Amino acid sequence: MQNGWATAAAAVLYAAGGFSLAMQFYMRILNRWYAARWKHVIGRVVIFGLPLASGLGGAAAGWTPWAAVPAAALLFHIALERASVRARRSMRAEPPVEIGGAAPGRWITTRDLQVLRYEAPSPWPGSPRVRIAHASDLHFHDGTDAAYFRSVAAQLASAAPDLVVLTGDYVFRQPESARLRDWLAGLSAPAGIWAVLGNHDYAASPGSVRAALEAGGVRVLAGRTRRADLGGGRAVDLCGDDRPWAETRPDPLRAEPGIPLIGLSHSPDNAPDFAAAGAWAVFSGHLHGGHIRLPWFGAVALPSRHGRCFEHGRYRIGTTHLFVSAGVGSTYPAFRLRCPPDVLLVDLV
Secondary structure: OHHHHHHHHHHHHHHHHHHHHHHHHHHHOHHHOOOHHHHHHHHHHHHHHHHHHHHHHHHHHOOOHHHHHHHHHHHHHHHHHHHHHHHHHHHEOOOOOEEEEOOOOOOEOOOOOEEEEEEEOOOOOOOOOEEEEEEOOOOEOOOOOHHHHHHHHHHHHHOOOOEEEEEOOOEOOOOOHHHHHHHHOOOOOOOOEEEEOOHHHHHHOHHHHHHHHHHOOEEEOOOOEEEEEEEOOEEEEEEEEOOOOOOOOOOOOOOEOOEOEEEEEOOHHHHHHHHHOOOOEEEEOOOHHHOEEEOOOEEOOOOOOOOOOOOOEEEEEOOEEEEEOOOOOOOOOOOOEOOOOEEEEEEEO
C-alpha cells in the first residue's frame, strides 16, 4: 500500500511540475510568437501533453531523488506568480465609476458585453470633458455573431466619444476585411479613430487588415507618433507599438510639455516602456482578461511575460495610467467563463 501511495504521490508531483513549466512557457515564451495556426497547436500540446507525460514518467520512476526537479519547477512557478500578483496589487488603480451592460453573476459570459467607464484627471484643467472609447480583440471569424458586433458598435457610437482607440486582433485566422469594414462604418469620433495591429492580424495578413482599417477611416499607428486635435487648443500625441510581433521599434518616445502622450499597444507588456517615456496613458488588450476566470483566483493564465500582473482593468505605472480591456470577441470556439467582454470609456474630467 505504501508503494502505491508513493507512486501516486510521485505521479501527482511530476504532473504538477510539468503543469508549472507548461504555464510559464505559455505565458512568457509562446506569447512572443504570432503564427496563430501552429502556435495554438504547440500551445495545446505543451499545456496538456507536458503534465500528462510528466505524471506518467513520475508514476514509472516512483519516489526518487529526481523528484526534486518537478518540486523545484512547482516552487519556481509559485514564486513567479506570487510576484506578479503582488505587482498587480501594488499598481491597481481606481475601479470603474460605472459598469453598464450585462448583469454580473453569470458563468457563461461569451456575449455579455460590459461597458466600463473610468474617470481620470484631465491634462487640461478647467477644460470640458474629453471621452476616449477603447475597444480591442474583436476576433471576427466564422463563428462571429453579427448582431452582437452590431450592438457593440452601437454602444460605442451612443457613448459619443471624442477619440476612439482600437488595440488589435480584429481577426482570428483570416483577414475578414469585409466584416471589419462593415463594423467600422458605425464608428466615428471628432478626433479620429486610431489603431494598432495584434498578433492575430500579423498572422493572418497585416497588409489586408491594415488596408481594411484605413478604408474604414482608421489611422493605423505602427511604430509612429501622430498628433490628434481635440479642439479648444487641446491635442494629444498617439504612438503605436506592435512589438513583439513587429520588429519596428516605435519613434523615440518623449512626452512634450502640454501635449499628453498616449500609447497604443496590443500587449500591455510594452506599457513600462511608455511609462518610462512619460506617457500619460496606455491602452492595451490581448489578454482577454484570461478568457476563463475562477472564483477568488482570477485568470488561470495570461499570455504575458509579466505573468498575471496586468490582468484586466486600470493600473498605475508611476504616473502613467494603463487601461487593459478584456476584449470584445473570442477566439474559436467562442467561449468565455466568468470573464465578460468589454469596451472601456475613459472620461478626462
